[in-house]
Amino acid sequence: MRSxxxxxxxxxxxxxxCKDAKHKKSEKLANSxxxxxxxxxxxxxxxxxxxxxxxxxxxxxxxxxNKNAPEYIGGFGVYKHYGLSSPKNRDIPTPNxxxxxxxxxxxxxxxxxxxxxxxxxxxxxxxxxxxxMWGYVIDAPGSIIDGQNGGNYLLATKDYDQKMPEGxxxxxxxxxxxxxxxxxxxxxxxxxxxxxxxxQNGYVLQPLSSFIGAExxxxxxxxxxxxxxxxxxxxxxxxxxxxxxxNYTLPNExxxxxxxxxxxxxxxxxxxxxxxxxxxxxxKAVNTGIVEALKExxxxxxxxxxxxxxxxxxxxxxxxxxxxxxxxxxxxxxNYPSQAxxxxxxxxxEGNLLDGSQYNYALTFPPGALPQADYFWSFTMYDLPDRFxxxxxxxxxxxxxxxxxxxxxxxxxxxIYFQTDSPGKEKExxxxxxxxxxxxxxxxxxxxxxxxxxGTYQLPKINKxxxx
Numbered sequence: 116m117r118s119x120x121x122x123x124x125x126x127x128x129x130x131x132x133c134k135d136a137k138h139k140k141s142e143k144l145a146n147s148x149x150x151x152x153x154x155x156x157x158x159x160x161x162x163x164x165x166x167x168x169x170x171x172x173x174x175x176x177x178x179x180x181n182k183n184a185p186e187y188i189g190g191f192g193v194y195k196h197y198g199l200s201s202p203k204n205r206d207i208p209t210p211n212x213x214x215x216x217x218x219x220x221x222x223x224x225x226x227x228x229x230x231x232x233x234x235x236x237x238x239x240x241x242x243x244x245x246x247x248m249w250g251y252v253i254d255a256p257g258s259i260i261d262g263q264n265g266g267n268y269l270l271a272t273k274d275y276d277q278k279m280p281e282g283x284x285x286x287x288x289x290x291x292x293x294x295x296x297x298x299x300x301x302x303x304x305x306x307x308x309x310x311x312x313x314x315q316n317g318y319v320l321q322p323l324s325s326f327i328g329a330e331x332x333x334x335x336x337x338x339x340x341x342x343x344x345x346x347x348x349x350x351x352x353x354x355x356x357x358x359x360x361x362n363y364t365l366p367n368e369x370x371x372x373x374x375x376x377x378x379x380x381x382x383x384x385x386x387x388x389x390x391x392x393x394x395x396x397x398x399k400a401v402n403t404g405i406v407e408a409l410k411e412x413x414x415x416x417x418x419x420x421x422x423x424x425x426x427x428x429x430x431x432x433x434x435x436x437x438x439x440x441x442x443x444x445x446x447x448x449x450n451y452p453s454q455a456x457x458x459x460x461x462x463x464x465e466g467n468l469l470d471g472s473q474y475n476y477a478l479t480f481p482p483g484a485l486p487q488a489d490y491f492w493s494f495t496m497y498d499l500p501d502r503f504x505x506x507x508x509x510x511x512x513x514x515x516x517x518x519x520x521x522x523x524x525x526x527x528x529x530x531i532y533f534q535t536d537s538p539g540k541e542k543e544x545x546x547x548x549x550x551x552x553x554x555x556x557x558x559x560x561x562x563x564x565x566x567x568x569x570g571t572y573q574l575p576k577i578n579k580x581x582x583x
Contacts, residue, residue: 489562
């Protein structure tokens with residue numbers, strides 16, 4: 116995720132539309148009883164609540180709609196498979212270097228789609244996690260929930276009321292007409308890549324009509340997609356995307372209060388943005404609300420580490436819109452805890468931010484205190500503020516239980532070294548290189564044990580040392 120640097124850029128469109136209204140001194144929105152403070156507060160709350168909807172649209176637009184985007188994967192209903200992540204992969208923040216990604220987006224407007232997962236080849240971690248446009252996890256078929264045998268799963272909007280077709284394991288319901296998957300397939304180093312790719316190639320998406328051998332549904336009217344620009348994520352144009360995407364969601368009663376409040380400033384299904392009759396006071400109030408929203412989000416990013424609040428189902432996250440948005444920012448399409456846990460480290464044992472240009476660091480697991488995982492655990496290194504992988508002299512981006520280089524001490528303790536330069540030949544097998552500046556490292560635990568899930572497992576802290 117690019118840094119939440121606050122950039123206010125009011126489009127020429129708004130300057131022109133507000134030109135004739137500049138002489139108005141009233142703080143009231145035209146045809147409304149709202150004053151500037153009320154507009155600002157509603158804009159702030161609505162921005163936080165609708166951020167995942169707009170951010171996910173941006174990712175979908177680049178991957179499935181804009182054929183000229185470098186992230187384009189081939190359109191809707193197709194998988195794009197990747198190998199091990201590298202610093203060149205910048206589709207999403209905090210990319211995973213242990214379970215190569217497969218991206219896909221599906222349009223459910225005409226009919227449901229069927230996902231087919233192939234059988235695995237043993238005790239391999241793999242999961243086809245699906246999220247709706249709101250940022251909720253709607254299901255995650257794969258090894259944790261379903262075992263290694265694969266199967267067929269139906270993707271449908273929540274208003275689908277037909278009988279489950281024969282040969283389908285279960286129906287995955289969505290509150291949006293578009294859904295996306297960040298499918299993960301575990302790999303144990305370069306020697307295992309070919310076997311992993313064979314499983315990736317077994318993931319199949321097809322319309323339900325194709326799966327059951329029926330006549331295909333008629334194509335719906337083509338959508339006039341709005342060009343997505345990252346810079347508009349942080350100014351008043353954000354709400355143009357929000358109004359557009361609300362057309363492709365299915366209302367949930369739990370969001371009623373938030374959506375009714377949003378209507379007061381013109382954020383509403385089927386409405387153009389900006390509302391008619393707005394003036395420069397309105398524009399300023401909305402942009403100020405966005406600035407305040409970004410500050411609140413950034414503060415929450417700095418202090419939140421509980422994945423249960425960030426990556427999960429609606430049943431778990433509920434209407435905690437702030438943490439749902441933080442989840443999108445720090446790890447779009449992140450697994451929920453029963454699949455994997457992601458403890459993040461931004462500070463050392465003294466509470467200071469980690470910085471590879473200032474210190475060397477180390478973390479030691481005492482004997483018998485390694486993370487418990489049904490599959491594996493690993494640390495991955497990221498730069499800040501972007502949270503992407505960084506180039507390093509040994510091309511090592513993660514280290515963990517599957518790393519053949521990792522060595523235990525005489526009594527079974529394991530120490531991981533985090534620093535810019537090699538800790539020496541004897542320790543290099545346990546070295547995860549850092550950037551020459553601020554960094555962030557994430558410990559991923561796949562198939563976490565009971566102590567990890569219930570919060571009783573105590574992670575060691577990262578200690579700093581003077582550079583030699």
